[in-house]
Amino acid sequence: MVSDTKSTPLVEATDEETFETVFRRYYPLVYQLAYRCTGQREEADDIAQEAFLRLYRTPPHSTSDQARRAWLCRVTTNLALNALRGRQRRISHEEQSGGSAQAPAPEDTARLNPEQQAIDNEQAAFIRSVLAELPERQQTYILLRSIGLSYAEIAQATGVALASVGSLLARAEREFRRKYHERVPATKI
Amino acid sequence: MNEFQPQKYSNTCLDRGLLVSLRDGELTAEETRQARAHLAECPDCSADERSLQADSHEIYDLLTSLGPAEAEIPDGSAALAAFQSRLAAREPSGAAVTSPAAGTLLRFGSARKFNRKRVAHRGWWIAAAAAVLAALILLPPTNAVANQFLSLFQPHSFQPVSVNLTSFRTGLGEDLQYFGELNVTTGNLASITHPTQAQIQHDLSFNLILPGHLPPGVGPARQFTLVDSSEGTFTFNAEQARAYLDENGQGSVSIPPQLAGATFTITLAAGVIINFGKQCSAQTQTVNPSGSNSGRATASQAAPGSSPAASSGNGTGTGNGPTLGIAALGCSGGKPFYIAEIPSPVIRATGKASLEDLRTFLLSLPRLSSGARLLLQDLDLTSGVVPLPIPPQIQAQQVTTHGVQGVMMLDSSLTLGAVIWQTGGVVYALAGATSDGAQLMDSANSLH
Numbered sequence: 001m002v003s004d005t006k007s008t009p010l011v012e013a014t015d016e017e018t019f020e021t022v023f024r025r026y027y028p029l030v031y032q033l034a035y036r037c038t039g040q041r042e043e044a045d046d047i048a049q050e051a052f053l054r055l056y057r058t059p060p061h062s063t064s065d066q067a068r069r070a071w072l073c074r075v076t077t078n079l080a081l082n083a084l085r086g087r088q089r090r091i092s093h094e095e096q097s098g099g100s101a102q103a104p105a106p107e108d109t110a111r112l113n114p115e116q117q118a119i120d121n122e123q124a125a126f127i128r129s130v131l132a133e134l135p136e137r138q139q140t141y142i143l144l145r146s147i148g149l150s151y152a153e154i155a156q157a158t159g160v161a162l163a164s165v166g167s168l169l170a171r172a173e174r175e176f177r178r179k180y181h182e183r184v185p186a187t188k189i
Numbered sequence: 190m191n192e193f194q195p196q197k198y199s200n201t202c203l204d205r206g207l208l209v210s211l212r213d214g215e216l217t218a219e220e221t222r223q224a225r226a227h228l229a230e231c232p233d234c235s236a237d238e239r240s241l242q243a244d245s246h247e248i249y250d251l252l253t254s255l256g257p258a259e260a261e262i263p264d265g266s267a268a269l270a271a272f273q274s275r276l277a278a279r280e281p282s283g284a285a286v287t288s289p290a291a292g293t294l295l296r297f298g299s300a301r302k303f304n305r306k307r308v309a310h311r312g313w314w315i316a317a318a319a320a321v322l323a324a325l326i327l328l329p330p331t332n333a334v335a336n337q338f339l340s341l342f343q344p345h346s347f348q349p350v351s352v353n354l355t356s357f358r359t360g361l362g363e364d365l366q367y368f369g370e371l372n373v374t375t376g377n378l379a380s381i382t383h384p385t386q387a388q389i390q391h392d393l394s395f396n397l398i399l400p401g402h403l404p405p406g407v408g409p410a411r412q413f414t415l416v417d418s419s420e421g422t423f424t425f426n427a428e429q430a431r432a433y434l435d436e437n438g439q440g441s442v443s444i445p446p447q448l449a450g451a452t453f454t455i456t457l458a459a460g461v462i463i464n465f466g467k468q469c470s471a472q473t474q475t476v477n478p479s480g481s482n483s484g485r486a487t488a489s490q491a492a493p494g495s496s497p498a499a500s501s502g503n504g505t506g507t508g509n510g511p512t513l514g515i516a517a518l519g520c521s522g523g524k525p526f527y528i529a530e531i532p533s534p535v536i537r538a539t540g541k542a543s544l545e546d547l548r549t550f551l552l553s554l555p556r557l558s559s560g561a562r563l564l565l566q567d568l569d570l571t572s573g574v575v576p577l578p579i580p581p582q583i584q585a586q587q588v589t590t591h592g593v594q595g596v597m598m599l600d601s602s603l604t605l606g607a608v609i610w611q612t613g614g615v616v617y618a619l620a621g622a623t624s625d626g627a628q629l630m631d632s633a634n635s636l637h
Binding site for chain 2 (some may be wrong): 020023024028032035036041045049053054056060075093111119124128131142143146150153157158159161166167168169170176182
């Protein structure tokens with residue numbers, strides 16, 4: 001007979017940290033990453049909640065801060081990219097069936113006037129579309145870096161060698177910039 | 190960081206990756222000193238560095254403009270309360286979860302306790318985990334997800350139970366899709382066609398472990414096959430079920446009112462199958478549970494509904510011994526040998542009816558196959574014992590490996606053997622062309 005209590009140690013025995021502590025510490029980071037990918041508050045919160053649900057159910061073997069942070073960012077990135085792909089599929093499907101679907105605009109922010117807000121939303125959607133043209137791994141590298149992950153954390157989150165992160169990041173940045181300037185006159189920025 | 194190799198800064202120019210590492214403060218003090226010294230002497234590199242700085246500002250300013258502003262990040266307390274509500278809603282049996290109102294800390298330790306409380310569902314998890322393995326190993330790739338879902342109630346688990354092979358093959362005897370709707374979404378691994386071991390580890394939510402010893406005759410080369418993640422939701426449709434039962438002479442079956450609109454989900458995280466041989470092709474394929482494979486499709490699949498034993502002599506492997514249904518995924522030579530590491534799927538009743546309600550209803554169906562009936566009855570939702578179907582010609586025995594109990598199955602007539610166990614939320618299975626139990630256990634115990 002398989003005994004659940006014997007066979008499923010969810011965490012290491014030395015782990016004394018509360019889930020609440022971990023949640024409070026990392027929620028802003030996880031939400032930020034999800035929002036940066038999706039541009040939708042509700043969707044970002046959904047993704048963040050799902051990432052913590054997975055942490056709760058199947059936490060990583062290591063309980064170090066760095067490992068948890070990297071693990072959460074990896075899961076969040078995967079969920080967010082998955083959500084974006086699903087969104088893109090729906091848009092393509094609706095377009096094929098004659099609809100006039102388009103990517104949802106980023107949501108309102110109270111700090112802006114409507115005109116400025118519309119401009120910012122359009123710009124954000126454009127940047128995300130440029131980002132989406134990159135291979136997913138490159139998207140991941142620069143997104144993780146943009147929210148402040150160290151090279152060691154990026155290496156842990158993406159499974160690449162620490163010594164390769166600088167080169168991979170350089171390639172991703174160059175590609176992003178190239179694609180951006182293919183669509184925007186260089187003088188704009 | 191050891192990105193900075195001596196030859197890079199003595200006479201030759203600094204590459205962009207190194208300049209990026211320098212920018213981000215990721216070089217060691219000595220590397221930084223040497224890089225700065227080179228920049229001071231090399232106008233080209235110095236210009237490159239200035240250009241990179243400007244580019245970096247541009248790139249990360251753009252990304253930062255995507256938001257959210259700090260003030261727009263939801264309050265952690267509210268988010269935690271929402272999380273607790275969500276957790277409680279998804280796990281109706283999880284009474285051990287602290288209610289948000291109580292304000293008590295949710296401890297990882299309590300997660301362990303919570304998991305014990307959920308032991309009633311464990312049997313279903315394990316059943317589904319085994320079913321997924323079976324779907325991958327025994328069933329054709331097409332329609333695999335539907336089969337996985339149906340397999341929820343099919344045999345497999347860790348408590349050996351003798352079954353009649355015919356009833357095993359006929360599955361439930363009913364098609365769950367007559368009783369509702371099944372929607373399946375899959376993960377994003379299908380786009381990965383040549384994953385390295387590191388990439389595979391990246392896509393798994395658990396640590397990949399590999400054998401220290403292989404049975405004699407098994408080649409040391411290996412090839413990884415990713416099993417994509419997926420989530421399926423089955424929504425029970427009482428009207429549809431009623432109509433089906435009436436039309437099929439089962440009008441006397443009553444449908445519990447709580448099943449109307451009830452939902453059940455199965456969540457499967459990404460897993461891996463490792464194939465060993467004397468030579469393996471460089472290409473690694475991804476198995477998508479929805480049935481589509483990417484990469485080179487060299488898998489030889491057993492016929493639908495065939496059993497492990499039935500398919501075992503008919504594979505296309507090029508090894509010396511009998512082959513399995515999925516022989517030659519990309520390796521040849523030596524005895525076929527496979528290791529599967531698949532997270533236990535999570536099966537949940539997410540609506541108003543419990544899994545027990547669904548089981549009771551299924552058991553009330555007159556046409557339920559005898560094999561499925563036996564196994565459903567033997568599924569112990571309290572203790573977590575799940576029946577593992579053992580055809581008559583297979584010898585099964587309980588074994589201990591990695592500190593937990595598993596089941597070893599041997600078929601000496603076909604020289605086949607397998608070991609399956611579950612630990613840390615992951616189902617591990619080894620299978621190969623050997624009926625030497627000691628050799629199999631040696632390999633199982635050597636996984637690390």
